[in-house]
Amino acid sequence: xxxxxxxxxxxxxxxxxxxxxxxxxxxxxxxxxxxxxxxxxxxxxxxxxxxxxxxxxxxxxxxxxxxxxxxxxxxxxxxxxxxxxxxxxxxxxxxxxxxxxxxxxxxxxxxxxxxxxxxxxxxxxxxxxxxxxxxxxxxxxxxxxxxxxxxxxxxxxxxxxxxxxxxxxxxxxxxxxxxxxxxxxxxxxxxxxxxxxxxxxxxxxxxxxxxxxxxxxxxxxxxxxxxxxxxxxxxxxxxxxxxxxxxxxxxxxxxxxxxxxxxxxxxxxxxxxxxxxxxxxxxxxxxxxxxxxxxxxxxxxxxxxxxxxxxxxxxxxxxxxxxxxxxxxxxxxxxxxxxxxxxxxxxxxx
Amino acid sequence: xxxxxxxxxxxxxxxxxxxxxxxxxxxxxxxxxxxxxxxxxxxxxxxxxxxxxxxxxxxxxxxxxxxxxxxxxxxxxxxxxxxxxxxxxxxxxxxxxxxxxxxxxxxxxxxxxxxxxxxxxxxxxxxxxxxxxxxxxxxxxxxxxxxxxxxxxxxxxxxxxxxxxxxxxxxxxxxxxxxxxxxxxxxxxxxxxxxxxxxxxxxxxxxxxxxxxxxxxxxxxxxxxxxxxxxxxxxxxxxxxxxxxxxxxxxxxxxxxxxxxxxxxxxxxxxxxxxxxxxxxxxxxxxxxxxxxxxxxxxxxxxxxxxxxxxxxxxxxxxxxxxxxxxxxxxxxxxx
Ligand SMILES: [Zn+2]
Numbered sequence: 100x101x102x103x104x105x106x107x108x109x110x111x112x113x114x115x116x117x118x119x120x121x122x123x124x125x126x127x128x129x130x131x132x133x134x135x136x137x138x139x140x141x142x143x144x145x146x147x148x149x150x151x152x153x154x155x156x157x158x159x160x161x162x163x164x165x166x167x168x169x170x171x172x173x174x175x176x177x178x179x180x181x182x183x184x185x186x187x188x189x190x191x192x193x194x195x196x197x198x199x200x201x202x203x204x205x206x207x208x209x210x211x212x213x214x215x216x217x218x219x220x221x222x223x224x225x226x227x228x229x230x231x232x233x234x235x236x237x238x239x240x241x242x243x244x245x246x247x248x249x250x251x252x253x254x255x256x257x258x259x260x261x262x263x264x265x266x267x268x269x270x271x272x273x274x275x276x277x278x279x280x281x282x283x284x285x286x287x288x289x290x291x292x293x294x295x296x297x298x299x300x301x302x303x304x305x306x307x308x309x310x311x312x313x314x315x316x317x318x319x320x321x322x323x324x325x326x327x328x329x330x331x332x333x334x335x336x337x338x339x340x341x342x343x344x345x346x347x348x349x350x351x352x353x354x355x356x357x358x359x360x361x362x363x364x365x366x367x368x369x370x371x372x373x374x375x376x377x378x379x380x381x382x383x384x385x386x387x388x389x390x391x392x393x394x395x396x397x398x399x400x401x402x403x404x405x406x407x408x409x410x411x412x413x414x415x416x417x418x419x420x421x422x423x424x425x426x427x428x429x430x431x432x433x434x435x436x437x438x439x440x441x442x443x444x445x446x447x448x449x
Numbered sequence: 450x451x452x453x454x455x456x457x458x459x460x461x462x463x464x465x466x467x468x469x470x471x472x473x474x475x476x477x478x479x480x481x482x483x484x485x486x487x488x489x490x491x492x493x494x495x496x497x498x499x500x501x502x503x504x505x506x507x508x509x510x511x512x513x514x515x516x517x518x519x520x521x522x523x524x525x526x527x528x529x530x531x532x533x534x535x536x537x538x539x540x541x542x543x544x545x546x547x548x549x550x551x552x553x554x555x556x557x558x559x560x561x562x563x564x565x566x567x568x569x570x571x572x573x574x575x576x577x578x579x580x581x582x583x584x585x586x587x588x589x590x591x592x593x594x595x596x597x598x599x600x601x602x603x604x605x606x607x608x609x610x611x612x613x614x615x616x617x618x619x620x621x622x623x624x625x626x627x628x629x630x631x632x633x634x635x636x637x638x639x640x641x642x643x644x645x646x647x648x649x650x651x652x653x654x655x656x657x658x659x660x661x662x663x664x665x666x667x668x669x670x671x672x673x674x675x676x677x678x679x680x681x682x683x684x685x686x687x688x689x690x691x692x693x694x695x696x697x698x699x700x701x702x703x704x705x706x707x708x709x710x711x712x713x714x715x716x717x718x719x720x721x722x723x724x725x726x727x728x729x730x731x732x733x734x735x736x737x738x739x740x741x742x743x744x745x746x747x748x749x750x751x752x753x754x755x756x757x758x759x760x761x762x763x764x765x766x767x768x769x770x771x772x773x774x775x776x777x778x779x780x781x782x783x784x785x
Contacts, residue, residue, distance in 0.1 A: 138470040141477055145511050192485045193513040240519055242564050326695070332769050333688055344608065345645050345688050350451070369775075371768035384455060397453045 116385045117377065119415060124403060125163050127388030128154040131400055132167070147190045148179055152202040153404035159209060159428050160407045160419050173212050176203050184238070185220040197228060197237045201250045204257050205427055208435075222260045225251050229265070233272030245276060249308035253425060256315045256437060270318050273309055304343065306331065307356040314363050314424045314439045328366040331357050339374030340393065350392045351382050355405035355412075359423035362412050365442045372444060376413050379406045414444035480504050481511075488517045493525025502545065509549050509556045519565060532571040536585055542566045543589070547596075555609070564616065567593060583622035590621040605637050611646035627663070630654045635676075642680040645689040652696055659700075666701070673697050674710070681717055691726045695733065704742050707734050725766050728758045736780065755780050 131154060134140045143150065151172065158166045178191045179199065186195025187203035200221060207213050228236045228251060235247040248269065255261045306327065313319050334341040334357050340349025341357045354375060361367045381394045382402070389398030390406035411421040420429035424439050432438055458466070484504055487497045501518045505511065522542075527535050546563045553559065573585040594617050600610040618625055634651040637644055655673070658664040674697065680690045698710060711734050718727035735751045759777040763770040 136467050136471065136474070138473050138477070141474055142508050142510075144481075145508075145513070188513065192489070194516050196512065238516070240516055240561075240565060242561050329772075330688075330692065332772055335768055337768075346606065346643065366772075369769060369772040374768065386457070391455065392451050395455055397450050397455045399450045402450075 116383055117380055119380060119407075119410060119417075120383050120385060120388060121161050121417070123385075123388030124383075124390070124407065125158060125161055125166050125388075127384075127398070127403065128158055128400065129166055144190045145193065148176065148187060148199040148202045148206075149189060150400050151175070152205050153400045155206060155209060156427065157400070157404040157407045160411050160421060162417070162419050164209070169210055172206065173210055173215065176206050177215060179203060184224060185217075186224040186238075194238065195224065196241075197225065197235065197247050197250045197254075200224065201254045204254050205425075208257060209427060209431060216258075218258055218260070222255065222258060222263060225254055226263060229268075233265070233268035233270075245273070245305055245308050245312070248272070249312045252312045252315050257425070257435070259435075261315070266316055266318075270313070270316060270321065273313060273318075274321050276309060304353065304356045307360045310360045310363050311424050314441070315437075317439075319363070322364070324364050324366070328361060328364050328369055331361055331364075332366070332369040335370055335375065339371060339376075339378035341370075341375065348393065349378065351379055351390055351402045351409070352392065352405045354379060355409040358409050358412050359426070362423040362441045362443050363439070365440070367412065367442065367444055372413050376410060376415060379409050382406060412443045414447045416447045416449040418446070420446070477504075477507060480507075484514065484517070488513075491524075493521045495525070497521060498525070505549070509553050509559050512558045512561075515558050515562045519562070532573050535569075535571050536573060539566045539570055540589075560613065567620065586622045590617060593617050594621070594625075601637070605641055606644050606646060608646055611650060615650070627654050627658050631658065638676070638680070642684040642690055643687040645692075648689045648693040652693065656700075670697065670701065678713060681714070685717060685721060685724050685726060688726065691730055694730065698734065698737075704738065704745065707738055707742075710734060711738075723765060725762060728762050728765075732758050732762075732776065736776075739780070752780055752782075 131140075131150070155164070155167060155172065158164055176187070179187045179189065179193070181188045181193070181195035184195030186197070187200045188194050188196060189199040189202075193199075204213075204216070204221070207215060225235075228238070228241075228247070230236060230243055232243075233248075234243040234245065235251040236243045237247045237250075241247070252261070252264070252269065255264055310319070310322065310327075313322060333345075334343070334353070336342060336349045338349060340351070341354040342349050343353040343356075358367065358370070358375065361370060379390065382391045382396070383389070383406075384391065384398045387398070388403075389400070390403040391398045392402050407418065408421050408426060411418040412423055420443065421427070422429040422432040422438065423441050423443065425432050425437070429438070480500070481504065484497070484500050487494075487500070498518065498521045501514050501521070505514055505518070508514075522538065526538055530538065543563065543566055546559050546566070549556070549559045550563075567589060570586050570589050572582045574582070594614070597610050597614045597617055600607055601614065604610070618630070631651065631654050634647050634654065637647040638651065655664070655669065659666045659669070677690065677694050677697065680687075681694070684690060694710070698706065711731055714727050714730050714734075718724055718731065721727065732755050735755050738746050739748055739751050739755075756777050759773045762773045766773070
């Protein structure tokens with residue numbers, strides 16, 4: 100969405116801040132819902148519910164959960180319910196999908212409004228998406244991949260319905276996804292005859308979805324931690340940022356996925372945490388707020404959320420604790436009795 | 450958003466671009482409402498189908514529209530069509546998505562629709578040589594493999610294309626032989642050793658060939674070590690090569706293989722004394738000797754070697770110093 104033909108000045112690196120610009124990020128997120136005269140706002144309606152989850156989680160990390168109106172948010176979530184599929188779409192009148200359904204569940208839990216959910220129908224929808232191989236599709240038409248598997252396991256766990264899932268089958272599928280590097284691929288090897296999906300995501304995000312799903316299922320024992328954490332640690336580049344796989348550029352969102360997987364594996368210390376924190380902070384927009392994929396790029400709510408979530412794992416002063424498995428405030432997950440054995444860095448004082 | 454530079458706009462510039470966008474927003478929203486209203490009314494007409502084409506050209510990420518489009522095909526078009534016509538309709542979908550991918554190659558939903566189309570090609574004879582009831586299927590899947598391999602020729606490290614290629618290979622009515630798959634990864638690896646996806650695909654193919662007894666495991670493993678030796682010398686800074694080596698060592702071979710590989714890597718290290726990957730690998734394999742063959746090796750000597758190397762790694766690669774320190778701690782005391 101670069102505006103072509105308009106004379107503009109590029110942003111110089113010297114403007115970068117070494118402090119978290121919390122107030123600016125709050126107002127950046129608040130303004131997102133008011134950008135209805137932006138074409139980009141309308142072109143991203145298929146991600147609206149996910150965007151609300153990203154924005155709201157970021158605000159919660161910043162200890163400003165009230166910066167968006169609670170009632171309005173809950174009403175919007177409920178207006179995304181798709182009666183035909185029995186699931187939430189990303190926007191009113193859009194089809195129900197697993198990705199947006201997870202966002203809806205997460206938002207309602209964070210707003211303490213789970214009573215608004217038709218839990219039985221949602222559980223039925225999620226379970227209907229599991230394939231004979233154990234993996235999940237995103238909707239009735241969709242192809243399968245481990246990202247959807249993570250969403251399904253996460254959602255069922257949040258709804259307290261994990262015991263309805265054939266766990267063994269899921270774990271078996273994840274084990275078949277293991278690569279020679281101790282990590283995971285997006286689809287199991289070619290020995291399976293079931294329809295195979297493929298995933299447009301880079302490697303570290305796949306690792307995260309697999310590791311987090313196994314953590315929820317209490318089956319991290321199938322992970323070769325030393326090899327996988329070695330591979331993840333080598334994702335850190337000299338400027339402190341992390342990439343998704345070898346030979347690629349660093350990025351705030353991959354930085355988060357590697358970091359949260361490392362936290363779940365108790366290996367955050369294998370990274371240079373100071374440099375990583377500096378990298379994330381350098382990707383802030385010091386004028387308009389928000390965080391970009393890397394310094395000097397356009398910000399968006401996705402990278403703003405992953406940047407702040409990453410800083411929370413790194414113990415950045417003043418931020419609220421994040422649960423890296425569920426990517427929600429740690430206190431909420433703990434209260435629900437779902438906390439796993441991850442290890443974030445201790446919160447630093449200002 | 451990835452890789453889009455941030456630009457500052459003046460107030461006037463911002464307002465001018467907003468004015469320009471306004472008309473587009475109105476057009477987009479009006480079209481969206483028209484289509485969603487038809488969808489709500491279970492309208493499976495060709496007119497509705499054409500409208501989805503138009504809107505998907507503007508926004509290929511609108512997954513609800515792809516769903517609607519598939520429903521129109523399934524409920525409106527296919528029931529009144531002969532297998533030949535269904536085949537044709539799906540061929541049209543494949544060209545439509547190919548055009549869309551040329552503009553937006555990373556949009557998951559376009560690929561998703563393409564996979565659905567491929568999977569719904571009906572049974573039917575092919576006119577161009579492929580015999581049998583799966584003729585049509587075989588022709589489209591062959592074509593698809595050709596398309597994805599062309600993408601890999603353009604960028605041999607395109608991770609998405611490698612993944613998609615795996616999907617295509619697994620879905621073909623007549624599967625390609627795994628030996629030719631092994632040859633394919635050889636070609637890609639020899640063109641560029643630094644190719645994580647190709648090494649990964651190779652490890653999967655070999656595992657399967659070995660398990661089925663189609664390849665002599667120990668002979669083939671030796672050939673892989675030979676290939677790796679080449680790769681290490683050509684591109685010693687690529688982690689995928691070392692990862693693959695670690696995997697290969699882990700598939701079998703005993704103390705002899707470990708010792709032989711350690712001395713081969715040591716030779717390379719002598720030539721390139723700052724090679725982090727050589728040191729990392731030597732430590733790993735010496736630790737394997739310590740853990741698995743403690744009775745038959747000089748444990749004190751090996752322990753000291755590992756500790757020395759890990760200390761050098763701490764200085765050489767300070768970002769990961771705590772990892773090296775942790776590994777050293779796991780080895781235990783080296784004093785005699
Ligand atoms: Zn990113």
